[in-house]
Amino acid sequence: MAKSVKAKNKKIDIIDELVTANRILANEGIVDSFGHVSVRHPERPDRYLLSRARAPERIEASDIIEFTLDGKPINLKGRSPYTERFIHGAIYERRPDVMAVVHNHSPSTIPFGVTGKKMKPLLHMCASIGHDVPLWDSHDKFGNTALLVNSMEMGHDLAKRLGKGRTALMRGHGAVVAGNSIRHAVFISVYLELNAKLTMQAMQIGKIKHLYPGEVDAVIARTGPYTLNRAWENWCRRAGRKMQVID
Numbered sequence: 001m002a003k004s005v006k007a008k009n010k011k012i013d014i015i016d017e018l019v020t021a022n023r024i025l026a027n028e029g030i031v032d033s034f035g036h037v038s039v040r041h042p043e044r045p046d047r048y049l050l051s052r053a054r055a056p057e058r059i060e061a062s063d064i065i066e067f068t069l070d071g072k073p074i075n076l077k078g079r080s081p082y083t084e085r086f087i088h089g090a091i092y093e094r095r096p097d098v099m100a101v102v103h104n105h106s107p108s109t110i111p112f113g114v115t116g117k118k119m120k121p122l123l124h125m126c127a128s129i130g131h132d133v134p135l136w137d138s139h140d141k142f143g144n145t146a147l148l149v150n151s152m153e154m155g156h157d158l159a160k161r162l163g164k165g166r167t168a169l170m171r172g173h174g175a176v177v178a179g180n181s182i183r184h185a186v187f188i189s190v191y192l193e194l195n196a197k198l199t200m201q202a203m204q205i206g207k208i209k210h211l212y213p214g215e216v217d218a219v220i221a222r223t224g225p226y227t228l229n230r231a232w233e234n235w236c237r238r239a240g241r242k243m244q245v246i247d
């Protein structure tokens with residue numbers, strides 16, 4: 001069994017929370033057999049926690065590995081890490097405010113990445129994705145690759161495109177989401193997928209009136225534990241996981 005790690009000042013088992021995040025993302029259709037979610041180590045900001053290479057729906061506490069920000073495993077113990085773990089460390093390195101990262105191949109986001117059609121929030125629940133979602137194309141700098149972010153160099157380039165935002169699309173591949181907690185990153189990931197789906201539906205009907213920038217700011221300002229915990233409780237139940245109570 002993996003040793004549980006308690007977050008500072010919060011009686012929360014961060015490994016249990018990370019396992020729950022994996023199960024929720026799978027259950028809500030945001031990840032399939034691929035995609036991953038990590039959390040910055042609560043006591044070592046220069047490290048992060050991420051599962052071994054396994055489908056998110058199957059992940060247990062014993063699968064969680066600790067990494068340095070450049071992707072070196074601390075306690076590998078014969079387990080295989082994800083090839084694309086560099087996404088996580090590169091974002092944590094560039095963004096001290098980010099505490100959790102999701103990388104997914106969320107299906108409805110893909111058409112936006114391959115057409116360059118701008119993704120902007122059109123539903124109040126989706127404001128957390130940010131004013132607009134930048135697009136990263138691995139081909140611009142790295143040419144013909146298998147599209148996998150398999151080096152820190154690629155991770156840094158992607159993190160740069162993410163900038164100060166919460167989300168970025170990856171052409172022909174998927175998306176990354178950066179949150180200030182595991183619950184926040186999962187929340188944004190779920191609503192990024194919904195925003196993409198609704199945008200495609202709205203495009204079939206007519207011209208889209210997106211949220212005004214001031215509305216996006218207003219929704220983001222009020223998206224805190226009240227909202228995140230309400231969604232988390234429901235998603236935990238659906239995924240068959242016990243919710244940890246955080247004040």
Ligand SMILES: [Zn+2]
Nearest residue numbers: 084103173174
């Ligand atoms: Zn990927």
